[in-house]
Amino acid sequence: MRVHLEYGRNGLDVELPDRSVVGTLSYKSVSPLADPDLALLEVLQNPTGSPSLAQLATGRRDACILICDVTRPVPNEMLLRPILRILEASGIGRDQILILIATGLHRPNEGDELVEMVGRFIAENYRIENHHGQQLDEHTYLGHSPRGVPIWLDTRYVQAELKIAVGLIEPHFMAGFSGGRKLICPGIAALETVKVWHSPAFLEHPCADSGILDGNPVHEENTWIARRAGCDFIANIVIDAQRQALKFVAGDMEQAFLEGCEFVRDLVVDTVPEPVDIVVTSCAGYPLDTTFYQSVKGMGAALPIVKPGGTIILAASLSEGIGSPQFCGLFQEHASLSEFMQRILGDYFVMDQWQLEKMGQVCRKAKVRVVSDGLSAETLDRLFVRSAPSVEAAVAEALEEYGPDAKIAVIPKGPYVVAQVA
Numbered sequence: 001m002r003v004h005l006e007y008g009r010n011g012l013d014v015e016l017p018d019r020s021v022v023g024t025l026s027y028k029s030v031s032p033l034a035d036p037d038l039a040l041l042e043v044l045q046n047p048t049g050s051p052s053l054a055q056l057a058t059g060r061r062d063a064c065i066l067i068c069d070v071t072r073p074v075p076n077e078m079l080l081r082p083i084l085r086i087l088e089a090s091g092i093g094r095d096q097i098l099i100l101i102a103t104g105l106h107r108p109n110e111g112d113e114l115v116e117m118v119g120r121f122i123a124e125n126y127r128i129e130n131h132h133g134q135q136l137d138e139h140t141y142l143g144h145s146p147r148g149v150p151i152w153l154d155t156r157y158v159q160a161e162l163k164i165a166v167g168l169i170e171p172h173f174m175a176g177f178s179g180g181r182k183l184i185c186p187g188i189a190a191l192e193t194v195k196v197w198h199s200p201a202f203l204e205h206p207c208a209d210s211g212i213l214d215g216n217p218v219h220e221e222n223t224w225i226a227r228r229a230g231c232d233f234i235a236n237i238v239i240d241a242q243r244q245a246l247k248f249v250a251g252d253m254e255q256a257f258l259e260g261c262e263f264v265r266d267l268v269v270d271t272v273p274e275p276v277d278i279v280v281t282s283c284a285g286y287p288l289d290t291t292f293y294q295s296v297k298g299m300g301a302a303l304p305i306v307k308p309g310g311t312i313i314l315a316a317s318l319s320e321g322i323g324s325p326q327f328c329g330l331f332q333e334h335a336s337l338s339e340f341m342q343r344i345l346g347d348y349f350v351m352d353q354w355q356l357e358k359m360g361q362v363c364r365k366a367k368v369r370v371v372s373d374g375l376s377a378e379t380l381d382r383l384f385v386r387s388a389p390s391v392e393a394a395v396a397e398a399l400e401e402y403g404p405d406a407k408i409a410v411i412p413k414g415p416y417v418v419a420q421v422a
Contacts, residue, residue, distance in 0.1 A: 001016050001017075001021060002014070002015055002016075003016055003024065003280070003410050003412060004412060005280070005315050005410075006282045006285030006289075006413050006414065007282055007315050008285060008317035008319065011285065012391070014280070014315075014390075015392055016280065016395060017395070017399070017408075020278075020406060020408045021407075021408045021409070021410060022273065022407045022408065023270075023273075023276075023409045024410045024411075025271070025409060025411045025417050026270060026413065026417060027240060027417065028270075030240065030267060032242075032244035033244075033245045033248075036248075037082070039245070039248055040078070040079065041082055042248075043248045043249060043250040047250040047251025047252070048252060048255050049251050049254075050232075050233060053083065053086050053087075053164075053233055053250070054086050054090050057087050057091070058090045060090075060091075060161040061092075061096065061161045062092060062097070062160055062161050062162065063092050063096065063097050063160060063161070064100055064156060064157045064163055065097065065100065065164045065165075066100050066101075066102045066166065066167075066183040066184065067080070067099060067101055067102065067166050067167070068166075068167050068168060068183065068187070069102065069103045069104070069109050070109045070113055070287050071288060071290075071294060072167070072178070073168070073239070073243055073287060073288070074117075075245070076117050076118045078237075078245070079166045080099070080119075080166065081122075083235060084126065092162070094125070095127070097127065098128075098160070099118070099122070099127065099129075100128075100154065100157060101117075101130045101131060102131055102165075102183045102187025103130055103132075103187070104131070104133055104186040104188075105133040105134065105186065105351060107324075114128065131154050131188045133186075133188075133190055133191050136152065138154060139152040139154055139155060140152070140155045142158070142228050145221050145225050145228070146221070149196045149221055149225065150193055151189075151193055153184065153185070153188055153189055153193070158229060162232055163230055163231050163232045163233075164231075165181075166183070166236070167179045167180070167234070167236050168237055168238075168239065169237070169238050169260040169261060169263075170238075170268075170416055171211050171268055171416060171417070171418050172210060173210045173297050173300040173301070174208050174218045174358070175208075175216070175218045176209070176210065176211060176218070176219045177211070177213065177219075177257075177260075177264060179234075180226075180236060180254070180260075181223045181227075181231070181254075183234075184225065184229050184231060185197065185225040185226055189225070193225070195351070197218070199354075200345055202217050202218050202221070203357055204357075205217050205218075210300065210418050211265060211268070211418040213258075223254065227253070227254075233251065234251065234253050234256055235248065235250040236250070236260050238260060238264055241416070246263075246267070247260065247263050265418075268417050269417075269418045269420060270420070271422040272409050274407075274422075275305055275310070276305055276306060276307065276409045277306075277407050277408070278310060278311050278398045278399070278402070278406060278408045279302035279310070279312045279313065279366075279409050279411065279419075280315075280408060280411070281313070281314055281315075281411040281412075282298055282411070282412060283295040283314065283316040283414045283415065284297075284415055284416050285317075288414075288415070289316040290319050290374075291318060291320050291321060292316075292323055292370075293323030293324065295314060295316040295318065296356075296358050296359045296362075297414065299359060300358055300359075300415065301415040301418075301419060302366075302409075302411060302414075303365060304419050304420055305420065306365065307366075310365075311394075311401075312366050312367070312368050313388065313391055313394045313395060313398070314368065314370050314371070315371045315372070316371075316372050317373065318375045319374045322379075322383070324351065324352050326350050326351040326352050327353075327355060327356070330350060330352070330356050331382055331383055331384065337356075337363055337364075340356060340357075340360065341357070344357060363385075367386070368386070369385065369387070369394040370385050370386070371387075371389070371390060371394060377389070
C-alpha cells in the first residue's frame with residue numbers, strides 16, 4: 001500500500017506491505033469552514049466568556065498581540081487582519097500596536113520568513129518584534145507560581161494596556177494542547193522560567209503528555225502563570241490536515257481555550273486495536289520537521305501505541321539541522337541517554353535539555369530509526385537513534401527482526417494526531 005507522509009514542504013510517498021498494516025491513524029473527517037473570514041469576525045464580535053474585542057479595545061492606550069513563531073503553521077495573516085482593523089477602529093493607533101513573536105527560546109523570525117508568517121502588508125506596515133528568552137533584562141519579574149516556578153515575562157507584554165494572544169490549538173506532547181496560555185509561557189518567558197517549568201519534576205509526570213489537561217502540571221502551571229501576567233483576549237484557530245480553518249475560538253483565555261480543546265480532542269484522537277511492533281510516522285512536515293529538536297514530537301506521538309521493544313520509524317526533513325548549539329552539545333557531552341538522565345535528575349542544566357528528556361522517554365520503550373535527507377547517516381547515528389536510507393528499508397529490517405506476523409501502524413501527520421490503543 002502507498003502512504004503519503006507529511007515531510008518537508010512536499011511530503012514523502014512510501015510503500016508498505018499490505019498484510020502488515022493494521023491501521024492508518026488520522027484526523028476525523030470534518031468539512032472546513034465555508035467562509036473562514038466571516039466565522040472569525042463572528043467570534044471576535046461574540047466571543048466566549050468576555051466582551052467583544054472592540055469593547056475591550058475602547059479606551060486603551062496601546063496593545064500587544066502575541067503570535068506564534070515560524071515553528072507553528074498558524075495562518076497569522078488571516079487572524080491578524082480583522083484584529084488589527086478592530087483595534088484601530090476602536091481608537092488604538094497603528095503606532096501603538098506591537099505584534100510580538102512568542103519565540104520562547106527559539107531563534108528570531110525576520111526577513112522573508114516574517115513575510116511568510118504574517119503577509120507582506122502587515123510585515124511592512126506594523127511594528128513586529130521578536131521575544132528574546134535569553135535576555136533576562138528584557139523581562140519583568142512577577143513572583144513565583146504555586147510549584148515554585150520564577151515568573152519572568154517579556155516586559156513589552158507585561159506593560160501593555162491591552163493584551164491579546166493569537167495562536168493554534170493542536171495536540172502538544174508536554175502541555176496537552178498548544179494555544180491559549182502557551183503563547184505566554186513559554187512563548188514570552190525567560191530561560192529562568194522555562195528551565196524550571198520544563199524540569200524533570202514536571203516532565204516526568206505521567207500526565208505531562210499529549211491531549212491531557214486534567215492533572216497535567218505543565219498545563220496547570222503555565223495557566224497560572226498566564227493568569228498572573230494577564231491576558232485580555234485570545235483568538236485561536238483549529239486547522240485540518242490541509243491547514244484549512246475548521247473552527248475559531250475567541251475571548252476569555254481559559255474558557256475559549258477549553259472550548260477549542262474539546263473540539264480538537266474529538267477531531268484528533270484515533271486508535272489501533274492493540275499495541276503494534278512497528279510505527280511509521282512523521283513530524284507533520286514543514287515547519288515542524290525542520291530540526292531534529294522538533295522531530296522529537298513525532299517520536300513521542302508514536303509512543304502510546306508501540307510495543308515495548310518495538311520500533312518507531314520517523315521521516316523528517318531536518319532541513320535546518322539538529323537544533324540550537326546547546327541542544328547539539330548534549331549529544332557531544334553524554335555517551336548515552338541513561339547518563340544524560342542521571343545528570344538532569346541532579347543539579348545539571350543546559351537549555352533545551354527537556355527535548356532530549358522527552359526523547360529519552362521514547363527510547364526507553366522503543367528503538368527509533370530516522371529517515372532524512374537533511375542530516376547524514378553518520379550525524380544521525382550520533383544522536384542516540386539509528387539512521388535508515390528509506391522508510392521501506394527500515395520497515396524491511398524491522399520485519400526481519402519481529403517476524404512475518406509483525407504489525408505496523410502508520411501516523412502520517414505525526415504529533416497532530418493523538419494515537420491511543422482502543
